[in-house]
Amino acid sequence: MKNTFDLGEKLFFNTLIICIISFIYFKIIEIESSNLIIEILFALFFFLINFYYGYKYSLKLKESLIVGSMGAGLGIFLSFFSLCAHFLIEGSNSSILFSVLYLSPIQSISNYLSGYNSIVNIFIIIIINIFLVVIGGQLRNITNKFLNNFK
Template identity: 45%
Template sequence: MKNLLKASEELFFDILIIALVSFLYFNYMYINKLTLILGLVFSFIYLGVNFYIGYKYKLKFIESLIVGIIGSGMGIFFIFFSLYSEFILNIPNFANWIVIPYFIPTMSIIKLFSIEINYLYAVILMFLNIFLVVIGSILKNIMNKSSL
């Protein structure tokens, strides 16, 4: 249990720090090809930290799911209010604006591949983050079993 809480705390705050730094980067830098390519570093770190946390800690499948969900807590928080503003308040532009801090580390991928931005992208990204934590922990368990 202690390992589970430590891993989820580390993942949550790593994602939070990456999101804050990339938010500042993409809001204060002029967007051109060079800044988008440099912004890919944020995308790789953002996605890689999920895999790394799953790989670093020896977690079972359910534990890695819990770590991924807690690590995506910021996304769950933003998605909840985004869905509220989309379906209850009927303000779709505000719904997109709410989830931007969660998926801004992947802004380079969005701009380079012309992905349509809406609240569903944040949901897909949240599931991808959870999936990467699970894959990292499964790979760690496979590597531990093969080294015996």
């Protein structure tokens, strides 16, 4: 179990680093269509790191849910403040500003697809990140069983 918490802690800090780097990058360089490749790379790296942790360490379902939840801890923490601001300010769109850091790696994609960021996007990203850790762990376990059958 200690190994699970250590992996969750590593995933949390890797996600935090990706979010901080992408936040700084997007504040320095304006979001334009010429930077779309770099923006897509940030988003892919943001999502693939979750899959990588599940796959590399061949996590079981319970372990992958714990590691995924800890990895998405930044989003959970910031979404709490966004929800509090949303209900205290009574529906103001400024409540999303608390979660800009967590949404920064996928900012360009969400702007391109939906045209705006919302509190719902935060929870969708959290669920996707946890799901990717689970899928990575389960895929590794399936491939290990499949390869062991041929030995």
